[in-house]
Amino acid sequence: MRGVIFKGSREVELLDFDDPVPGPGEAVIAMKASGLCGSDLHFYRNGMAAAIEAMGFKDRIAASADGEIRIIAGHEPCGVIAELGPGVDPKAFKVGDRVIVFHYEGCRHCDHCRTGWSQLCDDGARVHGVMSHGAHADYMKVPVSTLVHLPEEMSFKGGAAVACGTGTAYGALLRLNISARDTLAVYGLGPVGLSVAQLAAAMGVEVIGIDINPDRVARAGDFGVAHAIDAGTHDPVEEIFKLTRGRGVSCAAECAGGEAPRSQAVRSTQTWGRIALVAVGGNVTLDVMKDLIGKQRTLIGSYTFSEVGMKDCARFIADHGVEVDRLFTEEWTLDRAAEAYADFDRQAGGKGVFLF
Known part of the structure; x- marks a missing residue:
């Protein structure tokens, strides 16, 4: 063979x-x-x-x-x-x-x-x-x-x-314990991120998608993304707070890799927000009190x-x-x-x- x-x-x-x-x-x-x-x-x-x-x-x-x-x-x-x-x-x-x-x-x-x-x-x-x-x-x-x-x-x-890839996306949504009551920000609209968006939309979740690639941003609507943000031209945290009337999303899934989208994923969630880190490799720097403890946020590592x-x-x-x-x-x-x-x-x- x-x-x-x-x-x-x-x-x-x-x-x-x-x-x-x-x-x-x-x-x-x-x-x-x-x-x-x-x-x-x-x-x-x-x-x-x-x-x-x-x-x-x-x-x-x-x-x-x-x-x-x-x-x-x-x-x-x-x-x-x-x-x-x-x-x-x-x-x-x-x-x-x-x-x-x-x-x-x-x-x-x-x-x-x-x-x-x-x-x-x-x-x-x-x-x-x-x-x-x-x-x-x-x-x-x-x-x-x-x-x-x-x-x-x-x-x-x-x-x-x-x-x-799609199984990994489903696993992350389960780890987030997501439901139709939630709003979800998906950072990184490659195959895994689009799968997260597609599956979450099928669960009745309102999805915000973020990427630095304009082509991926343009394509996101075909996968259930209600609001797509080009992070190459706009601050995604600011845009998400505008879209959510100043509250932030209840959940975020980081599927891009890299320190910037990871910290943005955390900071774009509301108090009691839940964040799943899905992309492999790299690091993240956070202010533990300001970004996590003070906001009662939950940071989850989701491995396949x-x-x-x-x-x-x-x-x-x-x-x-x-x-x-x-x-x-x-x-x-x-x-x-x-x-x-x-x-x-x-x-x-x-x-x-x-x-x-």
Whole structure:
């Protein structure tokens, strides 16, 4: 089979790998859609080895004889079960089932794993596309325990979105305990931020979207954003207080990364406001008394989602007719992987996906 690897310095390579064979409790998935995620750009730009070492995972990765790490990339998998290993309950999964893959594997025994939060595993999680072969390939072998049925109402690329970016958005909304009584500011209108807006709007929430990219601001209304602010030309905190009659929003989700939007997300909320930090990396500087304690604000770190949350997200999308496929502006085949990631690296458009 074919598989894409990151070589670093913005270089990818399409290689041949042995077809996977499922062991006990495992499944081989024929990929139908594999999304490109913003976190993949760390590996694309810096190389797999350097990024893995920075994440503290070096001791869990087996390099090739020449010292190079050849892990197939991609952690937004969606496809069809092509083969099952021994011991899989046929009432749970069968060949031909449409499935989304939860992209973490844990020990399966600690409390985090047993409640569906295997990325928090006490023994350390394995991440597909980083520490185990991922979804930018014709086939992918995974434990059946990582599979969730894809609702018939959803496309494969919609399922790929739920496997990471859109699922992460749903997880952040759950962490905020959001409802139709709330107003929400979404900082960063990339694929995750637009997913936050789209899902929140489907929940009846009034959404304010903020970005420094005029094209993303212009597109935001198509995803349920009631008020879009160009932070490149306007102070978003001032604009939000104008829109909310001087009160501020009740909730904010920071999906942009960077110190400025994080502090703005906090300061744009009202007293008792709730803020979810979703974007990975970077720092934030706050006046603890003025920005947090004195306003009784709650600052939440939201790290992706649980396996159960992924299933609930897919069901919510199917039941509410959320048009998650609109996130995708580019569709690619594996043989155009270099072109796909060069395009995605510019961070100017929407979401890209490999289709099979």
